[in-house]
Amino acid sequence: MKFIRNTFKFVFLVANLVVGIGFLICAYSPMLSPVQHPVLACAGLFIPIFIVLNICFIVFWAFVKWRVMIVPVSFFLLGWNSLMSYSPINSSAESTGGETLEVLTYNVMQMLDIKAEDRKSDKSIVDYIKESGADIVCLQEYPYNNSELKNSLTKVYPYMRACRFNSSNAVACFSKYPVRFIEELKIKSNFNGSAVFSVKYKDNNIPVIVNHLESNKLGAHDKEVYTDMLKSPDEKKVKSGSKYLLKKLADAMAIRGPQADVISGYIEKEYSPYMIVCGDFNDTPVSYVHDKISEKLQDAYIEAGNGPGITYNSSFLYFRIDHIMVGDAYKVLECRVDDSIDASDHYPLRCRLELKK
Incomplete structure (x- = not known):
């Protein structure tokens, strides 16, 4: 009986080591160039997955042999930065009485206003933006040719500039304060892009870089493959489906890597403590793209958010791929994902910033 018990514990210890090593591979993957190591960078x-499994092992060892809890806890400590990037824990930030700005970033999916039976809100994207109260609104997948939409939004946001990447797709910056278009960053993409705007806020010029980086290009067929794997997970289907989807993810990540390098280079060259960088990065907070772009900046959600903060929500895919990053002139008071509107495949991300005195 003792032999069986010890064997049982040994098997679970080995499984815990495998999960822990998997967690560390994930945690340190942002150090890898997605051009040279596209699969590992994913x-x-x-x-x-590895966070949940490791937590399960902590609970398991707490009841079976508490001293062994040091194993899963040690793995978390070794990958602490990535753990807190993925799911930060923050208390409420205290305001020092300085001036505040609220920034909203939202991939509006061409303003199509998805209609579905399970939607929580009937509020349209336009109504949501107009009632948001944000000072600066940065939009991705903005329908450039929709003049009616522009006229509606400029009733609340009188200053607006947009940058078009193809016949209809654009990023836009709406503001309560004067805004100028500066330039489009030369990143390699057929559909997406990055643009620099400047918002005049009192005596400060605020550089705002709005990004919509390369999509993972998961079409309806790809999402069907993924959902089919979840619903009927037989070995052959999972193996072939995983290989197929991983290649698509790796190919897209290999494109986003150089895009991030261009954006990071611009930030390095033109850095301002008032800089705001935001948008749909199509990459999570545990990625090369995120870490490269945020080298000189604060990630607002990591500084003031709590939990995973899912911004992309479609076809059983749930990730935080929308980000707001800011310079040293700001204290991040609050940052949250607003899931009160589900008219796009993204939720808006918004943050409240205080200018340091």
């Missing part, structure tokens, strides 16, 4: 996508 590992960060899977970190929530």
Whole structure:
């Protein structure tokens, strides 16, 4: 009986070591260039799976042999930065009485206003933006040719500039304060892009970089493959489906890597403590793209958010791929994902910033 018990514990210990090593591979994957290591660089996508499994091992060892809890806890400590990037824990930030700005970033999916039976809100995207109260609104997948939409939004946001990447797709910056278009960053993409705007806020010029980086290009067929794997997970289907989807993810990540390098280079060259960088990065907070772009900046959600903060929500895919990053002139008072509106495949991300005195 003792032999069986000890064997049982040994098997679970080995399993815990495998899970822990998997977690560390995910946690340190942002250090890898997605151009040179496209598949391994995708590992960060899977970190929530290893976090949940490692937590299960902590609970298991707490009841079976509490001293062994040091194993899963040690893995978390070794990958602490990535753990807190994925699911930060923050208390409420105290305001020092300085001036505040609220920033909203939202991939509006061409303002199509998805209609579905399970929607929580009937509020349209336009109504949501107009009632948001944000000072600066940054939009991705903005329908450039929709003049009616522009006229509606400029009733609340009188200053607006947009940058078009193809016949209809654009990023836009709406503001309560004067805004100028500065330039489009030369990133390699047929559909997406990055644009620099400047918002004049009192005596400060605020550089705002709005990004919509390369999509993972998961079409209806790809999402069907993924959902089919979840609903009927037989070995052959999972193996072939995983290989197919991983290649698509790796190919897209290899494109986003150089895009992030261009954006990071611009930030390095033109850095301002008032800088705001935001948008749909199509990459999670545990990725090369996120870490490269945020080298000189604060990630607002990591500084003031709590939990995973899912912004992309479609076809059983749940990730935080929308980000707001800011310079040293700001204290991040609050950052949250607003899931009160589900008219796009993204939720808006908003943050409240205080200018340091």
